[in-house]
Amino acid sequence: MSRNTGYLKLYGVGLKVGMANIMAYRGDFFINFFIMLMAELFAPIITFLIYRSGAAFPGWTLEEVMMIQGVFLLSKGIGYVFFFGLVDNTLFMVREGTFDLLLIKPRPVLFMSLVSGINVGDLGSIFSGLGVFILAATYLSGTTLMQWLLFLALFVMSLTVMLAFSIIMGSTVIKWVGNGRVYEIFEAISSFGLYPKSIYGKAFANIISFIIPLSIIGFIPAAVLLGRPVTGIWISVIVSILFLILSTRIWKMMMKYYTSAGG
């Protein structure tokens, strides 16, 4: 068997185990599903209220802003289910001392932690993202196949950034185990990606496009679908890839710290 199918298969088994794990507490699953579903709808509801009161983000219709937020929330939802478990899982295991047990498996520790962190319990957040996205998509008109394809490619980049964020957060909890607050920092930073880039000053807009790739999470893919002009797409794509590379470097650094300090 080739190495790669080995990894794919392992991911599949990890997904199955994740499901089984969730089903062990079915009641909790449904409660959690609705909590996540509702919690993620917070930003779109606020946006809706803003528009209803007559205010607006200049140059953007409500449907367009909803598209940005739908893409953002969908990406974050997928992140919650498939990537962010890495953070909780790493934190939990380092605290408990069971992180050691990942090191005796013949696989990369990052991959192992990602697989054992799959969190089907957060599925609700994917649904809320998908709901807002589909709703906004019904207002699209004249979108070409080319636009959809470019959107898909950019959405993969959006997920790449989500993965990179979770790896960076996971890395920090290896060393700073008391650091349960990383999420809040992430939530605060990433929420800049919820709104049209044009509402920010030019310097700040550049930071969230080209330094910390936040625009690519929601704004850039949505703008392509909406047929709005976006500058520097390719730079943002490259920055996103670099961001992922950077995150794995940070992970390696923290692992090095862990294996020499001993938990």
Added chain:
Amino acid sequence: MIIDTRNLKKTYITYERGTTFGATIKSLFVRKPIEIEALKGIYLSIEKGEIIGLIGPNGAGKSTTLKILSGILHPTSGEADVMGFTPWKQRKKYVANIGAVFGQKSQLIWDIPPMDSFQMNKAIYNIPEEAFTTRLNALVEMLDLSRLIHKPTRQLSLGERMKCEFVMAMLHDPPIVFLDEPTIGLDVIAKEVIRKFIKEMNAKGTTFILTTHDLDDIELLANRVVVINHGSIVFDDSLTNLMGKLGHKKIVKVILSQAYAGTTLKSGLEYEKNSELELEFTLDTSQMSLKAFMDHIAGELEIKDISIESEDIETVIKELYLI
């Protein structure tokens, strides 16, 4: 030789945290490093097929040694060759060839049955279907687990869970298995099952290195005892030789038919009066042979009955720990 380590050293660095509020604030800015020399140069050579019992008092460095040998920790300095690998340098390739059970940490996933965890290991180690089934059946039968592997792990007793931990560690048929306190918290019967299992797997060729605080594990399993204290190996030989080397004290109880007035015995002989008519000697046979002692007391005491016992392992080992 399957394991060979040379001069393994490990120094942990921790940082002092203040206990008072002021000191805690201060420690946020200036941290005073404290070095803990957990291993001070471990030389260990192990042949294929051995069962090594690694013992020593709390904090001696046993777990640290196992963590380094299983590729989890990097040593501060020193070398190790395990089956041709340097554990901490070629971790991924290396750990495919070892198994490990840490008595204090579980590899099983808590909310789902052990069988699902086994499936996970099958994917992790890329174990072919057929080999997996054969091996699983054999292990399940040896440990009498067939009724348990489909129950959620959290519903298993500690002993049942520990048996499943062994299955987890051995599904991929590793030539070497590290066990860190595998019998901790188990009842007599569970301990017996685990020991029998280790013996049987060893007979089939698996090398075991185990740490324990239960000296019965050592007595019943280990062909070789390595005593580690303060980060150094202070003894490395068979248990018989350990007893021979250190166990030169005899406890001699003498029942008298007439009370002993107490002046004529040789000075330097240690004894306690349990009662008027019962004396208990602790004889150091490296100072005075048993024969000389018997000759001496036979002349001095009115002996009615006598019993001689060797020091037990526990006492012998305590002596080593107190060095």
